[in-house]
Structures are given as C-alpha cells and as structure tokens.
C-alpha cells in the first residue's frame with residue numbers, strides 16, 4: 001500500500017501517532033533510526049511480501065512494512081490494549097482492512113497457527129523470552145524466506161543466555177521474574193544451527209547512532225540483522241525423503257538425534273533444520289491418527 005513517497009529519514013515524523021501510542025522506546029529519533037535500519041534498508045525483501053510481525057506492540061512496524069510495500073502483515077501481541085491501539089492506528093491512517101490483522105496472545109502459541117508468510121519481524125522480543133530455540137524452531141516450521149531480528153544482547157563471554165530480571169537486571173534476585181538475553185555468540189550459534197545465514201546492519205557506518213536515544217546500538221549492546229532462511233533450497237520432495245530416511249533408520253537406532261545427524265549430512269541440510277521437519281512430520285502423523293480413518 002505505497003501511495004506517496006515518504007522521506008525515509010523521518011518516517012515517523014509523517015506518522016507521529018505512533019510516537020504517542022508507543023509504550024517502549026517512544027522517541028521520534030530512535031523510531032526513525034530503527035525504521036531506516038529495519039524496514040527501509042530491507043525494502044527489497046519486504047516489498048510484495050507477506051510479513052509476520054512478532055510482538056507488534058502498537059502496530060508501528062506492521063504499518064511501516066505496509067508503507068514499504070508489504071502485501072499483507074499479521075502482528076502478534078499479547079497485550080490486549082496494544083492490540084486495540086494497533087487497530088485504531090491502522091484505521092487512523094486509512095490502511096485497507098484486508099492488508100493487516102492482529103492476533104492477541106503469546107507468540108509461542110500463535111506463530112504456527114497464523115497464515116503463511118515470507119518475512120518474519122522479530123523486533124524487541126528475543127530478550128523478553130526464555131525459550132529461544134523453541135521460538136526459532138517455531139519460526140523455522142513456518143518456513144519464511146527471511147527473518148529480520150533486532151535485539152538487545154548480553155555482554156557476557158561465550159555462547160550464553162544470561163538470565164536477567166526485567167526490572168532488577170543481573171543477577172536476578174530470588175523469586176524475580178526472569179528473561180533471557182543471548183550473547184552475540186549464542187544468537188549466532190542458534191541461527192546457524194538451522195543452516196541460516198545472516199548479515200548485521202552496520203549501525204556505526206550508518207551514522208544513525210549519532211542521533212539521540214541510540215546508546216545501546218552505539219555500544220553494540222543491541223544489534224539488527226537479516227537472516228536468510230532460504231527454504232527454497234529444499235524442495236518438498238527432498239524434505240520428505242530426508243524425513244522418511246530418519247523414520248526408517250531410527251527403528252534400529254537408540255537415539256533419534258544421531259540418526260538425524262547422519263541423514264542431515266547425507267542431504268546437506270543442518271541437523272537442527274531436519275529436526276524441525278521431523279517434528280512437523282511427527283505432529284502431522286499424530287493429528288492424522290487422532291482424526292482416524294475417513295469414511
């Protein structure tokens with residue numbers, strides 16, 4: 001729904017209602033800089049795409065994706081008030097109703113239920129959760145072409161998920177609610193385990209970190225990256241043969257994981273990705289068993 005060109009340096013100047021309704025990182029300069037890095041610089045993969053916006057907040061990046069030419073965007077957000085605000089914002093800016101939808105609830109519950117998408121936005125959510133591999137597996141199961149990530153990182157050494165309290169930081173006091181912040185090495189290990197490749201947005205070279213409220217990006221404690229999931233490399237027929245090989249071989253082996261590793265290397269796919277395909281096939285088989293024979 002591109003109807004007039006928008007100055008990419010000041011996207012949210014033109015749509016300032018989002019500055020009023022944002023409850024997190026609401027500064028105009030920061031929102032504009034994030035628009036440049038996350039949406040404008042990825043317009044080639046967003047244009048014409050079906051996008052899934054995880055943790056869509058007040059709909060700011062759902063809207064931005066549509067303005068950048070996305071065909072349709074679905075947001076998932078667990079805060080009911082923010083869902084209402086998102087609908088109001090879309091209506092306020094006259095977005096055609098069939099171009100978007102918002103699903104109220106937990107991203108973990110809804111990712112695999114919503115319609116197919118080409119691109120997943122994972123902005124500002126990876127450090128609010130604890131089950132990173134589960135989230136990434138669910139994303140892998142819907143087979144997007146690309147995943148765009150924007151996340152705070154832990155500054156600890158090694159491939160570590162640092163458990164922090166959302167209010168009191170690290171280490172979390174006893175009994176506190178906790179969330180997991182991945183280190184850069186952990187994030188990269190998790191992404192590459194699916195056979196995905198990625199490229200960071202160069203915040204320093206962009207000059208955008210000189211703007212106000214950009215300390216985290218400037219310090220490298222927050223990063224943005226485009227992940228190429230490239231499912232098109234694996235035609236359905238190849239996937240089905242790989243899964244059938246796992247099922248056939250596992251009958252004589254104790255640990256499915258070793259079978260998956262062998263078959264993965266045979267089919268030149270990452271073990272983590274094959275594991276997602278196998279789990280999917282197991283779920284489909286169990287659904288078919290529950291449904292029982294037809295007729």
Ligand SMILES: C[S@@+](CC[C@H](N)C(=O)[O-])C[C@H]1O[C@@H](n2cnc3c(N)ncnc32)[C@H](O)[C@@H]1O
Nearest residue numbers: 024055056057077078079105106107123124128
């Ligand atoms: C830091 S904001 C990010 C908003 C927006 N994606 C962005 O990057 O500007 C985090 C959002 O995630 C939502 N959220 C946190 N955990 C969630 C979950 N498990 N499922 C759905 N929404 C969640 C919060 O309500 C909040 O709106």
